[in-house]
Amino acid sequence: MQIFLDQILVKFKIAGRGIDYFGKEAIGDDYTALFELVKNARDACAKHVDIIFENNQIIIEDDGDGMTEADIENNWFVLATDSRLKRTKTNCHGKQVWGEKGIGRIALQKLGDKAVMKTLAKGGSQTVIVHHDWQKFNKEGVTFDDVDFPIEVRSKGKDTKGTTLEISNLNSRWPTTRRAELQTELGMMISAEDFNDIKITVDGTIVGLETREFRKKVSQIAPYKISASISSNGVTTKIADVWKNQGNWQPGKTMDGDYGDGTYPGKMRVEFYFFPRGAAKQETAKVEKYYKQKLKNASFDLNNFSKENSGVYLFRDGVWARPLGGQDDWLGMEARRVQNPTGNIGRTQVFGVVNVTKKNNPDIKPSSHRESMQKSKEFIGMKKVLIQILKVLEAYWREVKAEDKKETLSGYKDRGEKTEKQLKDAIKIIKANEKTLGKTTAGSVTRMLKDATEGFEETKQEYEDRLGEVERIDDHIKKVASLGIMTSYMAHEIANPLEQSIKIIKNARKMMDETDFDEKIPKAQVEEGWEMVEGLEKNAATMSKFTEMVNKLNKHIATSVSKKGRARDVNIFDLWEKVSEGFSSIKEKYQISIIDPSNTKLTVRMDPIDLECIFANLYLNSIESLALDKKNSKKTVSVETKWDSSGLTIDFKDNGIGILAEEKDNIFEDFVTGDTSSDDDDYHGQGIGLSICNALIERYNGSIKAVPPYGEGAGARFILHFSSDKVSKVA
Template sequence: MTIGFTVDPEVMEYFGHKAISTNTTAIMELVKNSRDANATKIHIQFIGVGTKNPMIKIEDNGDGMNLNDIKNKWMVIGTKSRRVDKKTRSGKAVWGEMGIGRFACSKLGKHLKMITVKKNQKDQIDMAFDWTKFKNTKEKSAEDVMFSDPIITRPNPTPQHGVTLEIYELNSKWTASDINDLKDDVGVMLADESDGNLSVVIGKDDATKSFAKLRDHVLDNAPYKLRAKFDGQNLTVNIFNFWGSKKWEPQDVHGYYEKSKTGPFEFEVWNFPRGQGKKPETYQEKYYEGRIGRERLEKFIKKNYNVMLYRDGIWFKPYGNTYDWLGLDTDRVQSSRKLGTKNFYGILRVTKEKNPEIKQTSNRESIMRNEAFEELEKMTRDILDILAKKIYEWTKEEKIKDAKAAGGSGDLEEDRSQMLTNLKNLIRTIPKTKDKQYAIKILDSVTKNVKEQVGKMEESIVDKEILDEGVNNVAMIGIAASHMSREVGTSLTNNMETVREAEGIMNSVDRAKPIPDEVWERSEEMVESLAMNQQKMKYFMQFVGTLGRHVADAHGKNYKPHQVLIWDCVDTVQDGLEQYTKNTDITIERFVTAGPSNLKVKINRIDIECILTMLCLNSIESLKRVKENRKKKITIEIGHSNHNLFINVTDNGIGIPERKRKKIFDPFEFGHDVKNDDAHGHGLGLYFVKEVISQNYPDGKIDAAYPAHGVKMQIVLPNVKRVAS
């Protein structure tokens, strides 16, 4: 007696609904079948989308099938035809492997009508499939589930050959957005096949050709390029720098690969270094605008990044884009000199013939982990490290050139040390008063804090070079002027806020899982923010000059208050804020609440300008985030009575949450939740205002009131004498 296996009918549902997890994968399985049948054109149509009875129609001009093919191939589960016929007629490796791709039809819909004509034959065969039969049957074996006999029509009404699949009672609701996403996915899937003769048209758009045209134009103009080739024993790497030698240069490869289990492969990488803050005036952005078009570049790199693994010309989804299969982003957290997934676009090409051990899992959604695949991962990371090292060297050379052009020595560490020394010398010119002691105290304490923060940032977020030079440079200048100028303080405090948010992000990430795409998108935004702060250095330097003049004035007058026309101070502040309010609908109004309109008092002018600038910048940031359609304004009210100077700065912005209000004057405390993209405020601005008041006006006060919209900051400076106008 012998016993054999039988297959339960519901196993067939597994092949369609569970083994194929997404609609895109299902569509691609059917595209694979058509291409393996020597089709050169595949037309996918979504008919009646938005109606009660939508349909998916997939037509190809492949070899088609006759009755014998249907019985012995189509109706045979796990047919070995593709394992026997390993090449298409054009000599390319077939894409199908397991002989179950036809069950993708059941993933897409409950009913299928197949129309096929064999090449060089006249018979048209129509056949219907009801996939629900496998679920709603009393039969004990899948082989006992029968379908109606094929209908043979003679002669073929058209001279065309191939297969047409009409899928009804769809399992998913397709929208216009879904169809557009499918076009993008198919374009990416077949990107490495786009130079062949295969055309996949979805609706009226050729998904393969339109993507290929964009991709080729962008990649041809990449400033940095890498080509690597592994022949099974030896690895060669060449790198091209358009902004450097403009020729392919061989690289030293340090690695032993002669006994590798991985077969031959090819690897290409394209890198697009951006200008600071993506400012149009930088030479990088000018290059992209002239060669590619910045909008076109953004469109491409938004969806195409990371190492894309292609096997025999088709993307091995999901290896690439959002899936960090090489752990690059995790490595970049540990060392910012490495490349993260969004720093480049790469294509890694393997073949089934030369890499037979690199295999799909049964669900077609991943690769079996084995020694061959793990060695492929390692070699790919090694190659990327070679490119990252070269990019670091080129970037460092550019920064040294920039430093020398700005009058520095070219030694970045030396330039930073000299900057700090200069600032300390500047502070020493202040007479030996509590003000000098206060300035030195601020310099020492904030410098220490910044250095600690920079150390943490280097370990936790994206770009060490920007952090080292951007934050340190901005901080070193900002520290000396921060208690006098909100302009400078803003850059420092913006970076501190970014640090705190970055630390929160990294503490919340589960490093055992792929890092979510939105986390890295936010990380890029934070790096851009730091770079933009660095870009403001020229503007900050003007304030350092102003600081020097005020120090000299203070020294000449023994740091005594002098006569100041209040509206002159306000004018200076408004002029400085113009770069923040232009191209917005924010207005600044000003009133005198008590005293003459041309109010003149005896005070240190820099104190008034510092207070007004810091408070107004807070208000501007708040108003920029107002979503309601209302007039956005800042009101400055100044008055004088009984030797007291009153300053009120009111805005109708988004305000400060009640739970945050008690700590808004504390250092490094925020007036909002750092995860709230619509929030505003910085960790030091109001602290600086409070310190200016407490150090120079011991009996002075600052309080906050909260109208229906926004915040009202109320300041009282005592013992300020009014001067007759």
């Protein structure tokens, strides 16, 4: 048994320099510090807040409810006070208070070493003056409890209710450019609807008017908009399109929320305003014509918008959760767009607003230093579902482009047929009125119209020929894209052996410099030299294999283009073997076993480069999937072929990470990728490889589809079918 002779009680002490943790170190920049003080004023029911820069001071004046001496002692000087827990709504408009941690007043320390606060409470008769000298905290051995703040109390005189802060010994310079930036930042920090609560000025200029006007113009000008509400019942989206329903909202659609590895984040509202551009911003593009007309009398710079104002902004109870928005691509939109520039929407093409509240989304909240958000399960779920909403808009945009393309081609045809009919009708009318016109005149006009008709028919045929050529070029582009994918993959894979080779050469040169060749060279050094040589040989073989594969594909594409995709006899097994051998070093690296088709003699007649590109894209897809499957020790890729009266069928499968069930129906569409901003990049369908496969197979009246099972660890299986009316069996 232990006997305690004495017991003492101790308390935590905070060293004076710990004030920096709450002030200078906790608050990212001066703009955020000033906004913390603005938030305090708004929560005190201020209708006006004036920020003035004069005589090397920052003066902040508000007409809020002010504070009594007791308020100052019990709240202002109590860090992390629980008053925020007791009072969550403002006394005036009943809205959620903006301050929440009870440490906003330490923003004074971020801005300057000294401050004087003068405050008169609503209905009060005394003005209270508090002197702050933050330098006292820097003295050696000082704790928080050792620092005193002088307080004066005087009759209010002509003072009016509210609080004035005079900050001096400033820590930063405030030239005109920074004050202008402050106006912009403060304007962005408050959502449009909350400008009605409070008017903020900086040196007499009202803050937020430009921001409010900008947001108004965005909503008026954006050709496409998507609005979404997220609730426990799912995600409801509706889209507005200026070319449909006069830009009014189309009927909404509800879908299950996809929260990935996160959880349901709570109710929230989302709006994305989408500004696509025409190819190379050509003025003839439909959308560019729209912008030209819409922006004729509007002071809205579309190019500047993309550079400066675009992005998805997160607002929490009307306050911008800085820095999530603007140039902070927190949803990874540009990474997705880089993979598919014409299909995925990038940050610079969108102005988005995400509205959350402390009440509905308590776990989506700032980190302690206020400059980022806590990575909670709810925050992760929110990011995931926002990408889901973005994909709805992207799918709609792809449909619009496809419809526009059809309408354009149909329009050419309709106009051509109409013109042709009009010419022929004119000839009939003239012949029917020969007597009135006179035979000579009628004959002359008829010949002119016949010449016009023949000329039109030649033009029509030329157009159809050119359209066919465009389709052939598009086909060649798919093949060149395959070469690009393979080259990109090759560059990634040879980077490591190339780097190793450079390192080996450096070490070899160093060894040569340090070796005395007049003396007997130690056996260990000779063995080390041979290891270097073997390493170089291995790396050279890896790089050679890849370059040989790319060179072959390049040559085959060139041949295919020159022969306009002429069909030849193709032994499917030989061609698959050639493709798989081109990646033999990768196969060894990830220990992938290849299960070849049982029918090694099946030969068909088709363009071999088409099948080579298809195999290369599918195999690259499998390699990426298998490489990510760390738990699988028996990685396999198998190919099986079959011929019947309907044509050629290829069964291609791997046992990698798998395909998401919700992605199975659209992974073959043009320019559809998975989400690179989350963990879903562990699945198939990340690049344009599958869409290229689909496009090439469609040339053969064929199809490609993913078949079950789906999901993590289920592997991927694709069934490819080539119609017998386009592919013939040779042997």
